[in-house]
Amino acid sequence: MICHWSLLVVFNLFVSQCHGGCAEVDSMTEAVAGEGFLLGCISCKKREEVSARATVDWHFKPLGVEDFKPIFHYEHPSANIMDEDFSDRLEWHGTKNSDIQIGAIYIHNVTFNETGTFRCTIHRTLFLRQYNENVTVEKEVQLTVVAVANRELTSVIAEIMMYVLILVLQLWLIGVLIYCYKKISEEYEARETHKALKAQAVLAKDNCDGVQLE
Secondary structure (H helix, E strand, O other): OHHHHHHHHHHHHHHHHHHOOOOOOOOOOEEEOOOOEEEOOEOOOOOOOOOEEEEEEEEEEEOOOOOOEEEEEEEOOEEEEOOHHHOOOEEEOOOOOOOOOEOOEEEOOOOHHHOEEEEEEEEEEEEOOOOEEEEEEEEEEEEEEEOOOOOOHHHHHHHHHHHHHHHHHHHHHHHHHHHHHHHHHHHHHHHHHHHHHHHHHHHHHHHHHHHHHO
């Protein structure tokens, strides 16, 4: 029973890796001037089986400014840069079909002028059986542009812990597979031994019956 449960867990882990479920992860918030930066924006559907269509709008509000301005619009397969300050510097890095769950964009050659608030708005239409449902999701990224990258101690520790966890999980999976293989082998050998003993018993009985008849 334990072996079967463990194999089920292993199977589910491999299936989840193969299909890659959606997970909402916050965007990074610190960019380095002169380098590229990925503005993350993820909005997962509550029900994956429901088909949908979505568009994405990005707005930007520089530090010290009150109003947002539109900078980017995406409606599969067209991407439009709507602000000349970002001309030729924005690139779509989101979902490659109309059922958008990842609305990320990549900024090339980040400048200090990009310090401020970026707002990602996903307009989604869910195609339900009885009707269509419109959903709007907004996410904001407070971006800080620095001259040199700063790695916080917490991020370093988190990265180390992630690799340690992955290693432990892999070792556990290997251990489960070895245990189950041995368990199945032992059960198979026990069944074969039982069959052999049963066959010998039947053969011995047949021999005894033959002797009595003679």
